[in-house]
Amino acid sequence: MDRRGFFKKGVLWLCSVAGGGVLAYPVFSFMVFKKDRKRTIFFHPDEQVADVSLKDGAYLIKEGADHRVLSARCPHLGCTVDFDSATEQFRCPCHGSVFTRSGKWISGPAQKDLHRIPAAKDKNGNISVVMKI
Amino acid sequence: MSADRIILKLSGSLPRIGLSTLMVCLFSGIVLSFYYRPAGDVFRNVEEITTHVPFGWFFRQLHYAAGQLFVILMLLHTLDHFLKRRYAAYPLRVWIHLILAVLLSLFTLFTGFILKGDKEALFAGRIFTHILQAVPMVGDPLSRIFITSGQDFFFLPYLYHCFFLPLLIIYLIRNHIREWIPDKGFMMAGVVGLFLYAFLVKPSPAVPPGAMMETVKGPWFFLGIQALLKFVPPLLGAIVLPGLFVACVLILPLSKRKNTEASFSGRIFRTKGDWLRYGVIFLFVIYVGLTVKAWLWGV
Numbered sequence: 001m002d003r004r005g006f007f008k009k010g011v012l013w014l015c016s017v018a019g020g021g022v023l024a025y026p027v028f029s030f031m032v033f034k035k036d037r038k039r040t041i042f043f044h045p046d047e048q049v050a051d052v053s054l055k056d057g058a059y060l061i062k063e064g065a066d067h068r069v070l071s072a073r074c075p076h077l078g079c080t081v082d083f084d085s086a087t088e089q090f091r092c093p094c095h096g097s098v099f100t101r102s103g104k105w106i107s108g109p110a111q112k113d114l115h116r117i118p119a120a121k122d123k124n125g126n127i128s129v130v131m132k133i
Numbered sequence: 134m135s136a137d138r139i140i141l142k143l144s145g146s147l148p149r150i151g152l153s154t155l156m157v158c159l160f161s162g163i164v165l166s167f168y169y170r171p172a173g174d175v176f177r178n179v180e181e182i183t184t185h186v187p188f189g190w191f192f193r194q195l196h197y198a199a200g201q202l203f204v205i206l207m208l209l210h211t212l213d214h215f216l217k218r219r220y221a222a223y224p225l226r227v228w229i230h231l232i233l234a235v236l237l238s239l240f241t242l243f244t245g246f247i248l249k250g251d252k253e254a255l256f257a258g259r260i261f262t263h264i265l266q267a268v269p270m271v272g273d274p275l276s277r278i279f280i281t282s283g284q285d286f287f288f289l290p291y292l293y294h295c296f297f298l299p300l301l302i303i304y305l306i307r308n309h310i311r312e313w314i315p316d317k318g319f320m321m322a323g324v325v326g327l328f329l330y331a332f333l334v335k336p337s338p339a340v341p342p343g344a345m346m347e348t349v350k351g352p353w354f355f356l357g358i359q360a361l362l363k364f365v366p367p368l369l370g371a372i373v374l375p376g377l378f379v380a381c382v383l384i385l386p387l388s389k390r391k392n393t394e395a396s397f398s399g400r401i402f403r404t405k406g407d408w409l410r411y412g413v414i415f416l417f418v419i420y421v422g423l424t425v426k427a428w429l430w431g432v
Contacts, residue, residue: 032274037283077367078259082345093349094256095363095432109363133283 036132043067043127052083052101058117058129059083059090061101069119069129070103076110090114144213151206152315153323158199162295164192171291172284175250176342183336195331200245202327204238204354211235215413220385227308228386234305236379237298239354244294246352247280248287251339256349258286267367348431357423359432378416381409 041056048067053060057080059070070090072080079094089106090099097108105113117129168186170178182189211232214220220228247258258280265276280289314320340346351359361370388409 032277077263079256
């Protein structure tokens with residue numbers, strides 16, 4: 001290939017890459033766009049009676065007169081953890097991570113605690129938590 | 134008939150029966166698409182297909198069996214080529230296209246597994262999302278190309294399962310298939326076998342997303358990865374190690390450049406080729422071992 005041919009091929013190649021990039025950027029921006037969506041979960045007073053209750057991906061745990069809300073998603077790969085009332089532990093059915101009743105990691109691949117979600121109580125006694133979807 | 138002739142006949146039959154299963158799979162998929170909806174309560178929709186819609190159980194089971202059998206036959210066809218070193222006869226580009234088609238077939242099976250909408254399906258989709266998110270720098274946007282959370286959870290897997298993947302697979306194998314309609318014997322064998330299976334074997338009971346299960350298992354071809362993820366980080370267990378295996382398989386035709394004469398470069402290439410082959414066998418045996426362990430003794 002002579003010098004002219006080499007430059008011609010180089011310019012053509014550069015133009016193709018630039019053109020591809022110009023097209024790819026809006027395409028990927030469109031494809032991967034995610035609107036921030038949140039969902040509010042309400043635990044009504046009658047749902048606060050049980051020791052541990054699950055609703056829409058959140059666990060409400062009774063701690064004396066107070067309550068703690070934990071995300072039911074395993075921090076490892078996102079499966080919903082189950083509460084075993086006999087051992088008072090949360091267990092992930094996918095890869096076997098185990099957590100204490102308060103969400104502290106004990107064993108398994110998760111190596112992180114269950115995510116604690118801030119909760120608010122209104123004047124009617126409803127406990128509400130806001131979760132990201 | 135000698136053993137060699139039987140193996141040779143089997144070798145030629147695998148892709149032909151595979152093609153007939155692909156036809157049955159496409160046909161049953163088109164039928165199911167008239168009732169299946171990837172939005173709302175998908176689990177209920179699938180249960181309705183199985184229990185209420187006339188012959189829904191039959192078409193669901195037919196689609197399931199045809200898809201599974203197609204992928205199993207394609208994997209055996211690839212294994213057959215590997216054992217007989219037939220990859221050496223392919224130009225690298227063609228070989229890459231064919232291996233990609235097998236991988237995309239597996240991915241189609243996986244998206245089908247998600248579309249069931251039961252507990253296993255939901256968790257498989259979530260695990261898939263988290264694994265993609267574990268990729269450094271591009272993880273989050275990468276996951277959104279394949280799956281999203283919330284009410285549209287099933288939509289992208291549906292789009293891939295019904296449109297993108299079948300079209301891409303057919304495009305990749307277009308020059309590899311000599312005759313798209315297999316001859317009558319193979320077509321009949323595939324159709325009769327699958328129809329009998331769908332009539333006689335009822336779909337296994339599905340577990341609702343809210344039910345408790347001691348262990349949730351992924352699809353059979355990912356059981357090895359599921360077992361691996363108990364001990365190694367997601368990026369290593371689900372992307373780097375499987376990626377290494379796939380990369381070794383993809384470049385197999387490079388090992389054909391062995392020199393018949395004992396020249397220095399010839400010996401080097403031959404040695405390299407053999408190492409690549411042993412590497413593929415080693416990783417494959419480990420993966421099969423992990424899968425069998427997970428299947429028999431749980432993940």
